[in-house]
Structures are given as C-alpha cells and as structure tokens.
Amino acid sequence: MPDVVSLIHVKRDNTRPLTDAEIDWLFTAYAAGEVADEQMAALLMAIYFHGLSAAELRTWTGAMIASGETLDLSQLTRPSVDKHSTGGVGDKVSLILAPLVASCGAAVPQLSGRGLGHTGGTLDKLESIPGWRASLSNDELIRALDEVGVVITAAGAGLAPADRRLYALRDVTGTVESIPLIASSIMSKKIAEGTSALVLDVKTGSGAFMKDPDRAGQLARTMVALGEEHHVRTRALVTRMDTPLGRAVGNALEVEEAVKALAGDGPDDLLDVTFALAEHMLELAGITASPSEAIASGRALDTYRRMIRIQGGDPDAPLPTARHVQHALIAAEDGWVTRLDALAVGVAAWRLGAGRARKEDAVSSVAGVRCLAKPGDYVQRGQPILELHTDDPARFALAAEALDAAGTLAIGSAPPPATPLVVSVISAADVADQVGA
Amino acid sequence: MPDVVSLIHVKRDNTRPLTDAEIDWLFTAYAAGEVADEQMAALLMAIYFHGLSAAELRTWTGAMIASGETLDLSQLTRPSVDKHSTGGVGDKVSLILAPLVASCGAAVPQLSGRGLGHTGGTLDKLESIPGWRASLSNDELIRALDEVGVVITAAGAGLAPADRRLYALRDVTGTVESIPLIASSIMSKKIAEGTSALVLDVKTGSGAFMKDPDRAGQLARTMVALGEEHHVRTRALVTRMDTPLGRAVGNALEVEEAVKALAGDGPDDLLDVTFALAEHMLELAGITASPSEAIASGRALDTYRRMIRIQGGDPDAPLPTARHVQHALIAAEDGWVTRLDALAVGVAAWRLGAGRARKEDAVSSVAGVRCLAKPGDYVQRGQPILELHTDDPARFALAAEALDAAGTLAIGSAPPPATPLVVSVISAADVADQVGA
Numbered sequence: 001m002p003d004v005v006s007l008i009h010v011k012r013d014n015t016r017p018l019t020d021a022e023i024d025w026l027f028t029a030y031a032a033g034e035v036a037d038e039q040m041a042a043l044l045m046a047i048y049f050h051g052l053s054a055a056e057l058r059t060w061t062g063a064m065i066a067s068g069e070t071l072d073l074s075q076l077t078r079p080s081v082d083k084h085s086t087g088g089v090g091d092k093v094s095l096i097l098a099p100l101v102a103s104c105g106a107a108v109p110q111l112s113g114r115g116l117g118h119t120g121g122t123l124d125k126l127e128s129i130p131g132w133r134a135s136l137s138n139d140e141l142i143r144a145l146d147e148v149g150v151v152i153t154a155a156g157a158g159l160a161p162a163d164r165r166l167y168a169l170r171d172v173t174g175t176v177e178s179i180p181l182i183a184s185s186i187m188s189k190k191i192a193e194g195t196s197a198l199v200l201d202v203k204t205g206s207g208a209f210m211k212d213p214d215r216a217g218q219l220a221r222t223m224v225a226l227g228e229e230h231h232v233r234t235r236a237l238v239t240r241m242d243t244p245l246g247r248a249v250g251n252a253l254e255v256e257e258a259v260k261a262l263a264g265d266g267p268d269d270l271l272d273v274t275f276a277l278a279e280h281m282l283e284l285a286g287i288t289a290s291p292s293e294a295i296a297s298g299r300a301l302d303t304y305r306r307m308i309r310i311q312g313g314d315p316d317a318p319l320p321t322a323r324h325v326q327h328a329l330i331a332a333e334d335g336w337v338t339r340l341d342a343l344a345v346g347v348a349a350w351r352l353g354a355g356r357a358r359k360e361d362a363v364s365s366v367a368g369v370r371c372l373a374k375p376g377d378y379v380q381r382g383q384p385i386l387e388l389h390t391d392d393p394a395r396f397a398l399a400a401e402a403l404d405a406a407g408t409l410a411i412g413s414a415p416p417p418a419t420p421l422v423v424s425v426i427s428a429a430d431v432a433d434q435v436g437a
Numbered sequence: 438m439p440d441v442v443s444l445i446h447v448k449r450d451n452t453r454p455l456t457d458a459e460i461d462w463l464f465t466a467y468a469a470g471e472v473a474d475e476q477m478a479a480l481l482m483a484i485y486f487h488g489l490s491a492a493e494l495r496t497w498t499g500a501m502i503a504s505g506e507t508l509d510l511s512q513l514t515r516p517s518v519d520k521h522s523t524g525g526v527g528d529k530v531s532l533i534l535a536p537l538v539a540s541c542g543a544a545v546p547q548l549s550g551r552g553l554g555h556t557g558g559t560l561d562k563l564e565s566i567p568g569w570r571a572s573l574s575n576d577e578l579i580r581a582l583d584e585v586g587v588v589i590t591a592a593g594a595g596l597a598p599a600d601r602r603l604y605a606l607r608d609v610t611g612t613v614e615s616i617p618l619i620a621s622s623i624m625s626k627k628i629a630e631g632t633s634a635l636v637l638d639v640k641t642g643s644g645a646f647m648k649d650p651d652r653a654g655q656l657a658r659t660m661v662a663l664g665e666e667h668h669v670r671t672r673a674l675v676t677r678m679d680t681p682l683g684r685a686v687g688n689a690l691e692v693e694e695a696v697k698a699l700a701g702d703g704p705d706d707l708l709d710v711t712f713a714l715a716e717h718m719l720e721l722a723g724i725t726a727s728p729s730e731a732i733a734s735g736r737a738l739d740t741y742r743r744m745i746r747i748q749g750g751d752p753d754a755p756l757p758t759a760r761h762v763q764h765a766l767i768a769a770e771d772g773w774v775t776r777l778d779a780l781a782v783g784v785a786a787w788r789l790g791a792g793r794a795r796k797e798d799a800v801s802s803v804a805g806v807r808c809l810a811k812p813g814d815y816v817q818r819g820q821p822i823l824e825l826h827t828d829d830p831a832r833f834a835l836a837a838e839a840l841d842a843a844g845t846l847a848i849g850s851a852p853p854p855a856t857p858l859v860v861s862v863i864s865a866a867d868v869a870d871q872v873g874a
Contacts, residue, residue, distance in 0.1 A: 008611030012485065038478035042610035045482035048449065173479035174445030 002026075004035045004043075011046040017053045027063035027162055037169055044166070044175040052180040054434050057222070058229050060180070064188035065230070067162035071109070071138060071194035076145055078107040079285040082193065083277055084186055085201040086209050086219070087119035089346035090244035090371075093201065094122045094152065095258035096266070096274050099304035101281045102149035104289035108281075109145055111155040111193045119209070119346060120251065120355060123154055128252035128320060128365035132313030148306045160188040171359075179215065183222040190232070197233040197284035199277050200224070203241035204423065207342025213238065213423060220426045225434040233284045236426040239273055240419065243340045243375050246270035250354040250368010250389060252319040259315075262301040269421060276422050322366040324393045327384035328400060329409050334380050337373050339410035345369055345386070347402040352390040366391055369399075375416050385409060439463075441472045441480075448483040454490040464500040464599055474606055481603070481612040489617040491871050494659070495666050497617070501625035502667075504599035508546070508575060508631035513582055515544035516722040519630065520714055521623055522638040523646050523656070524556035526783035527681035527808075530638065531559045531589065532695035533703070533711050536741035538718045539586035541726035545718075546582055548592040548630045556646070556783060557688065557792060560591055565689035565757060565802035569750030585743045597625040608796075616652065620659040627669070634670040634721035636714050637661070641860065642679035644779020650675065650860060657863045662871040670721045673863040676710055677856065680777045680812050683707040687791040687805010687826060689756040696752075699738040706858060713859050759803040761830045764821035765837060766846050771817050774810050776847035782806055782823070784839040789827040803828055806836075812853050822846060 002022045010018060018026075026043075029035040052060060073080045081101065085091055098108045114121035123134045134154045136144065144151040157164070163185050170176045190198055200223055203209065204216035220236035227234025246267045248257040261270055278291035294300045305315040328348075349355065353367030370387040373379045388399050403409075439459045447455060455463075463480075466472040489497060510517045518538065522528055535545045551558035560571045571591045573581065581588040594601070600622050607613045627635055637660055640646065641653035657673035664671025683704045685694040698707055715728035731737045742752040765785075786792065790801030807824040810816050825836050840846075 005609060005611050012482070012611055036609070037473075037475040038606060038610055041475035042478040042482045042612060045449070045479045046611070049486050169475060172442060172473070173476055174442050174449055174483070175479060 004029065004039045008039065008043050008046060011043055011050055014050040017056045020059045023056065023059045023063055027067060031067060031162065040166070041169060041173040041175070044170060044173065044178075044181065047181060048175050048178045051178070054225065057180045057184060057226065061184040061188050061191070061226055061230070064160045064162045064166070064184060065192045068160050068192060069158040070192045071141075071159070073107065073109060073145070073194040073196070075142070076107045078105060078149055079197070079287065080107040080109060080195045081197040081199070081281045081285040082109055082190060082195040083199045083201065083281060084190055086203050088203040088241035088245055089119060089207040089342040089349070090246050090249045090254065091119065091203070092125060092246065092248070092254035092258045093270070093274050093277065095125060095255065096261050096270070096300070097277055098150045098152055099262065099307050100274070100291055100294050100300040101278055102307070103294045103299040103303040104282055104291070105287050106149065106281065106285040107145045108150040109141065109193055109195055110150070110152040111159070111189060112152055113155070114359070119207075120254065122152060124363050125251045125254050126152060126313070128255055129308060129313040129315070130317040132308060132311050136311065144310050148303060148310055150303060150307050151311070152307065153311070155189055155193070159192040163188045179219050179222055183219060183226055187223055187226045187230070191227070191230045195232060197281070198227055199280045199284065200234065200236040201273070201277055202236050202238045204238055205240050205242035205342065207244070207346050208241040217424060217426070221431050221434065224426045224428065225431040228428045228431065234428065235280050235284060237276060237280065238423040238426070240421050240423060241342055243342050244345050244371055245273060247371040247374065248368065249345055249349040249371070250352070250366070251363065252321070252365045253368040253370060253389065256319055259301070259304070262295060262304050264295055272421050280425070320366045322389035323391050324389070324396070326388045326396050327386065328388050329385035329403055331379040331381055331383045331385060331411055333411055335378070335411040335413055336415040337375050337377050337379055337385070337409070338412040338416040339407070340371060340374055340385065341408045344403050344405060344408040345371065348386070348388065348399040351398040351402055352388055352395050353392060364391060379411065441466065441476045445476065445480050445483060448480055448487055451487040454493045457496045460493065460496045460500055464504060468504060468599065477603070478606060478610040478612070481607060481610065481615070481618065484618060485612050485615045488615070491662065494617045494621060494663065498621040498625050498628070498663055498667070501597045501599045501603070501621060502629045505597050505629060506595040507629045508596070510544065510546060510582070510631040510633070512579070513544045515542060515586060516634070516724065517544045517546055517632045518634040518636070518718045518722040519546055519627060519632040520636050520638065520718060521627055523640050525640040525678035525682055526556060526644040526779040526786070527683050527686040527691065528556065528640070528678075529562060529683065529685070529691035529695045530707070530711050530714065532562060532692065533698050533707075533737070534714055534718075535587045535589055536699065536744050537711070537728055537731050537737040538715055539744070540731045540736040540740040541719055541728070542724050543586065543718065543722040544582045545587040546578065546630055546632055547587065547589040548596070548626060549589055550592070551796070557686075557691065559589060561800050562688045562691050563589060563750070565692055566745055566750040566752070567754040569745060569748050573748065581747050585740060585747055587740060587744050588748070589744065590748070592626055592630070596629040600625045616656050616659055620656060620663055624660055624663045624667070628664070628667045632669060634718070635664055636717045636721065637671065637673040638710070638714055639673050639675045640678035641675055642677050642779060644681070644783050645678040654861060654863070658868050658871065661863045661865065662868040665865045665868065671865065672717050672721060674713060674717065675860040675863070677858050677860060678779055680779050681782050681808055682710065684808040684811065685805065686782055686786040686808070687789070687803070688800060689758070689802045690805040690807060690826065693756055696738070696741070699732060699741050701732055709858050717862070757803045759826035760828050761826070761833070763825045763833055764823065765825050766822035766840055768816040768818055768820045768822060768848055770848055772815070772848040772850055773852040774812050774814050774816055774822070774846070775849040775853040776844065777808060777811055777822065778845045781840050781842060781845040782808065785823075785825065785836040788835040788839055789825055789832050790829060801828060816848065
C-alpha cells in the first residue's frame with residue numbers, strides 16, 4: 001500500500017510520475033478518510049508547482065469519474081453533444097447555443113454550474129425566469145433530452161463527487177489556478193455526464209480566468225486530449241474575452257439579450273462566438289445544418305421556449321427589472337471607444353449584486369450592467385458608456401470604484417483594429433501526440 | 438484583516454514577502470481555528486518551494502515563540518549555554534557534552550526531543566537508565582540547573598506550542614525538509630527555553646538529515662542569524678555524519694559508550710566532536726576551562742552521575758542488555774575499511790527496535806548495533822564488522838535487509854584519507870549581513 005507522504009514527496013521533488021495504482025489508491029483513501037484534507041492540500045500545491053504528466057492526468061481524471069456515477073445517454077436517438085465555457089463577462093452563449101444546436105437535431109445535455117466571482121453562471125441567469133428550476137432528477141433529465149433535445153441543469157451530486165470535494169479544497173487552499181487540476185475538474189464532470197461529443201470555449205483576456213493566451217491554449221489542448229482519451233470527441237475554441245460579450249452583463253439582462261438573439265436580433269460579437277461553437281458542435285455530432293437558418297426560421301427560439309417550460313419556467317412572463325438605474329463612465333471626449341475592460345465591467349456587475357463572493361451567497365436577478373457603447377462605437381463627449389442596474393442603490397458606489405481604474409475605458413481618434421474573437425481551434429489531430437502518451 | 442487564501446497566493450507566486458502583521462495574524466488565526474490545517478499545509482508547501490526571507494523568518498519564529506511561555510533563566514548564577522544537534526547515527530554527544538560543560542561552570546538547560554526515523558533521541562537513550570524520567574516541571578528544571586548545572590529533559594508543552602502543531606502537520610504533509618521551517622522549529626524552542634548562548638551541531642552526510650553540505654551550511658547560517666536576532670549568542674558547527682559517531686548505535690549501548698567516554702575511555706571521533714562543541718560553548722559562556730581536563734579530573738563524570746540521580750536515575754545500576762546478539766557484515770577480503778555507511782547502520786538499529794516509525798511507538802532500550810570495525814580499521818577476510826542487538830530475533834532479517842545495499846561497507850587496499858569531522862564553524866560575524874535584514 002502506498003503511503004501518502006511518499007506520494008507527496010514524489011510530486012514535491014518531481015522525481016517521477018505517480019503510477020496508476022498510486023493515483024487510484026489516493027482517491028480511494030481520500031474518499032475513505034485515510035488521506036486527510038491537509039495531506040491532499042499539500043499534494044495539490046506540489047501539483048500546482050510541478051504539474052501532472054499526460055498519463056497521470058488521464059488516470060487522475062479517470063479516478064474522479066470513477067468516484068461517482070456516470071450518466072448513460074446511449075438510449076437517446078439523437079447524437080449527444082455538449083459545450084463548456086471557462087467563463088467570461090456577459091457570456092450568455094449557452095442560453096442561445098444549447099437550444100440552437102438542439103433545434104438542429106442534436107441532444108445537448110448541459111450540466112452547468114453557478115457563477116463565482118466576476119463571471120456569471122448559466123444557472124443563475126436562467127433562475128431570473130419566473131418559475132424556472134435548475135434541479136432535475138436523472139430521469140427528468142433524460143426525458144427532457146428526449147422530448148426537447150436540450151436540458152440546462154445543475155450537475156447532480158452523484159457525478160464526480162471527488163471533483164466537488166477537491167474543488168472546495170482548492171478554493172480555500174490557493175490551488176485553483178493549475179492547468180491539470182482545472183482540466184481534470186471540468187472534464188471529469190463532462191465525461192461523467194455521458195456526452196459523446198464536446199466543444200470547449202476557453203476564454204482568454206482581461207475578463208477571463210486564463211488571462212494569458214498561451215496558458216489558455218495549453219488548457220485547451222490538455223482538455224481536448226483528456227476528452228479524446230476518454231472517448232469523447234472533443235474540440236476547443238480559444239476565444240477573446242477582453243470586453244463583455246454582447247451588451248448585457250447580469251442575470252435577467254443577459255436572458256433578455258439571449259432571447260433577442262434567438263429571435264434574430266443579437267449583437268454581432270455574441271452571434272459570432274455562438275455560431276462558431278454551433279458549427280463545431282454540429283460537425284462533431286455528424287449533423288449538417290445551418291445555425292443562422294435555425295435562428296431565422298424560428299426553430300431555435302421555439303426549442304428555447306420548450307426548454308424553459310419543461311423546467312417549470314414561463315418564457316412569456318416579463319423578466320424582473322431593477323428598481324434603480326444609473327449611468328456610469330461618461331465619455332470625456334469625442335472619438336471611438338478602443339477599450340472597455342471586461343474585468344472592470346464584470347466586477348462592477350458583481351458588486352451591483354449579479355454575482356457572489358462566496359458560494360453560499362444569493363445573487364440578484366436584476367442587477368447588472370448594460371454597455372451603451374462598446375469598442376468600435378463612436379461616442380461624443382458627455383455620452384454615458386454604461387448603465388448600472390441594482391435594487392440596492394448603496395452598491396452604485398462599490399461598482400463605480402471597480403470602474404475607476406485607468407484602463408477601464410479608452411477613447412481614441414480612430415476605431416480599434418478588428419480582431420477576430422476566435423483565436424484558435426484545437427482538434428483531436430492537434431493533440432494526437434498527447435493522447436495515450 | 439488578511440485573508441488566508443491571499444497569503445497563500447503571495448507565497449505561492451512569490452510576489453513579495455509576507456508582512457509582520459500578516460504573519461502574526463496567521464499564527465493567531467491558526468491557533469483560533471480560523472485558519473484550517475489544510476490551508477496551513479498548502480502554505481507550508483508553498484514555503485517549501487519559495488522559502489522565507491530573513492525578515493519573514495524572524496517574524497515567523499517570533500510568532501512561534503509568542504504562541505507559548507518562555508523560561509526565565511536570569512535568576513541562575515551560572516551563565517547558560519545550550520547545544521542542539523540536527524541528529525545523527527550514534528550521536529550520543531549530548532550525554533557527554535552537557536555534564537562536561539556544566540562541570541566547567543556553565544548552566545546547560547538541554548530541552549531535548551525523542552528520536553524519529555533512523556536517528557535516535559537523547560531522551561530515548563537516557564530512558565534506558567533504570568529509574569530515570571524525562572519529564573520535569575519548570576520549577577524542578579530550575580532547581581536541577583541550580584544544584585547540578587545541567588538538566589536534560591523533555592521540552593514542556595508550554596514552550597512554542599505552535600511549533601509542536603506545525604511540526605506534526607509538516608510530518609504528515611511532506612513539508613519537513615525546508616530550511617526556514619527547520620530553522621524556525623529548532624530555534625523557536627531553543628529561544629523560548631531562555632538560554633543565553635547556543636551551539637548548534639548541524640550534521641551533514643549520508644546519516645544526516647541534510648545530506649548535502651551546502652544545504653547544511655545554509656541551515657547553519659540561517660539558525661545562527663535567527664539566534665543572534667533574538668539575542669541568543671549562537672554558533673554552529675557543520676560536522677560530518679557519513680559513518681556512525683563512536684562505535685555504539687542504540688539506546689543503552691550509547692549510554693554505555695558515553696559513560697566510558699566521560700571516564701576517559703571514549704573513541705576519538707566522538708571525543709573530537711564533543712570537545713569542539715564544548716570549546717565553543719565555554720567560549721560563548723565566557724568560561725575559560727579545558728574540556729579534556731574536566732574529563733581527566735573526573736569532574737565531568739561526577740556531574741553526569743548527579744544529573745542522572747536528580748531525575749530519579751541510578752547511575753550505578755547495570756544497563757539492560759539484549760537477549761539476542763548476532764554478527765552481520767562479514768568482511769569479504771583483507772583490507773582497510775574505507776566506508777561504513779551511517780544511514781544503513783542507523784536504519785538497521787532502528788529496525789532492530791532502537792527507533793520508532795511513528796511518534797506513538799515505543800522504543801527498545803537494548804536494541805542496536807555495535808560497530809566492531811570502522812573506517813580506518815584493518816580487517817581480515819571473514820571478520821564481522823557489526824554486532825546486532827535485539828530482544829526480538831525476527832528483526833535480524835529486517836536489519837540485514839537494511840545492510841544489504843551495495844554502498845554499506847567498502848574495504849580497500851589502503852586506509853581512507855583522514856577527513857576532519859568539523860567541516861566549518863559559523864559565527865555571528867559570518868551572518869552579520871543577514872541579521873536584521
């Protein structure tokens with residue numbers, strides 16, 4: 001039987017990779033309480049410094065999957081394909097993408113999380129719809145996939161429980177920002193949910209978790225390799241997150257914008273990312289269909305409405321609105337907006353009540369920020385750039401503080417150069433050398 | 438109020454030193470249960486990788502001292518001076534040195550620990566003397582120092598309790614081998630015990646905790662700087678620990694050898710190290726005396742006998758002996774012993790019962806190893822090098838396994854070159870640039 005201190009030494013001193021038997025023993029012993037949280041915390045910090053090899057990571061992720069149940073989607077008649085985003089500001093893509101792809105004939109089992117920090121969570125957004133509930137049993141989930149082709153729900157406690165425990169531990173021990181640990185956390189849940197294919201949206205830039213594009217690319221490659229090794233057809237798009245996606249940031253505000261986009265009236269950047277992801281999802285699912293046609297025909301919106309209804313929501317009910325609205329960031333000169341910092345806007349929305357600081361906190365449905373102007377727009381001196389929404393006017397000052405930094409807004413004498421949102425696409429072929437290494 | 442995850446990030450990313458206020462808060466919050474063991478474990482692992490600056494280490498050590506009581510030795514009429522060894526195989530120096538220095542007029546408050554792993558503990562050795570007890574109250578300790586000039590006792594639970602808790606945590610989380618953490622652990626207890634001066638024996642070589650002489654030197658300098666910063670006159674000797682010190686390894690066997698050395702009949706290497714340490718201790722205490730004269734006159738042995746008696750021991754009682762004795766390591770050729778590996782002999786003694794694997798384990802008084810030949814001795818083919826002692830004959834096989842490695846014994850055609858045991862001496866002047874940095 002391995003002893004945990006020796007395993008910690010191996011990772012600390014980077015003497016050799018851990019063996020499959022050692023990793024399997026570690027997770028079994030951790031679940032049994034024979035390895036204590038403080039020992040796992042020290043090991044995670046050593047992994048933060050030295051990483052995990054491709055083989056270690058495959059086994060590590062496999063052990064997290066094996067810690068719980070896995071969903072069996074093989075009985076579905078439609079091909080299953082899912083999407084995951086590492087999170088950004090104004091990132092309501094899932095709300096549009098999931099019903100859109102389902103309306104083209106795929107089954108989209110979106111097991112989502114809640115937001116933490118300045119990036120919102122898809123479940124928090126949907127919960128601003130009157131009556132909508134996030135939790136479904138596994139049977140309800142399968143039924144919704146059969147009937148509507150899409151479900152957005154909270155991941156059940158039975159899927160990869162080791163990840164849940166490790167994530168909570170990483171959160172309090174300063175070991176979140178590790179590529180293999182992030183990759184195994186995301187992929188263990190996605191693989192356990194039973195999807196046949198997966199498209200990952202790995203955000204990079206000021207508003208992203210991975211600010212550095214090289215690290216975002218590394219995370220993307222790591223996750224694609226992991227997915228392929230576990231027989232999930234996986235692709236990753238690295239996309240820019242320097243400014244909010246679309247013009248709405250906040251739960252109900254984002255649902256409103258998503259519904260408009262499904263109705264054919266969405267902002268270009270939001271639709272660009274959504275269509276790019278949709279095309280890759282459909283390709284992996286083996287479906288030939290046009291995402292823009294799915295929107296134009298009304299099929300995508302119809303699927304969205306059925307998706308909301310089957311989880312108790314009323315798609316026709318008016319969304320809640322904030323009691324207090326205020327302008328912020330007033331243009332100091334005429335010119336083109338060249339920068340509107342995603343992180344500053346995300347933190348402002350968070351402080352207005354849209355996000356939570358601790359996972360126990362409640363979020364406000366109505367709080368958020370509307371971007372009245374974005375990079376590329378021409379503004380005149382005195383014109384407001386942002387509109388802040390909240391039910392608690394004391395929060396305006398906190399939001400203003402977040403927007404106060406020098407780099408939040410820039411106005412120039414020429415429009416900013418057009419930069420494509422999709423930085424790169426990572427396919428199985430790009431990581432063939434890592435798979436099975 | 439600092440938040441512990443931010444402090445972990447600071448050490449993990451090595452962005453800046455922790456402030457005094459942050460370190461003080463950390464120890465207060467840890468004692469209050471507001472910082473959890475898993476958080477401290479992650480921080481310790483980050484410190485393992487990035488170390489502590491001189492200023493951080495001073496504050497860290499100060500916080501460990503402030504976590505408990507400190508002894509006041511100012512009422513003693515003799516100058517106080519203590520010694521600490523980082524631990525080696527056959528290292529019974531304290532048993533000779535402490536009464537020797539006391540017999541020259543110093544007060545030696547030796548608060549010692551127990552052995553763990555292949556190095557023995559001074560208290561374990563003394564407990565092989567019938568009647569001797571390790572635990573004294575603070576009052577008994579002061580009285581013994583007044584009456585005899587020396588006491589070897591267990592450090593009370595009141596001294597640096599934060600160190601006790603941190604050490605236990607480091608032991609199970611693979612974070613023992615960190616120079617600043619080792620230095621703060623040793624020095625917090627020594628400073629809290631109230632000694633005015635301190636000589637450190639930092640062992641290096643195969644049988645030492647610090648196998649690498651450069652790291653041993655770094656630990657020595659770190660501890661001397663820490664002592665001087667806390668107003669303890671401190672000096673460190675880096676000494677070689679490639680082969681057992683003296684010829685006896687094991688509790689009662691070492692007491693027997695120490696008593697012989699006090700009576701004038703000790704092995705050269707043991708006396709060399711003891712006299713070197715004694716000279717530095719006496720110098721720091723401001724006492725002019727000759728250690729060899731203290732032995733030759735019988736004063737040192739007399740002090741030893743009084744030291745044993747005042748703690749309930751009978752210096753005239755026969756020491757326990759093992760029921761089973763067996764030869765091991767038979768010379769395969771004629772020649773000079775050029776190597777007898779300290780670690781292999783230490784592990785063999787440990788497995789015979791002289792040491793413990795976990796701190797709850799009991800040790801055997803009688804178990805151990807006698808070295809019949811050592812490097813520099815001429816041996817003939819067939820001559821046994823070691824004599825193994827144990828009450829449990831099943832352990833002979835375990836000990837033999839430890840001795841089985843290729844590098845345990847080497848016999849050559851010429852005697853090994855004479856290498857001085859004392860590698861270097863670190864004084865306050867050598868670390869003047871670090872003190873107060």
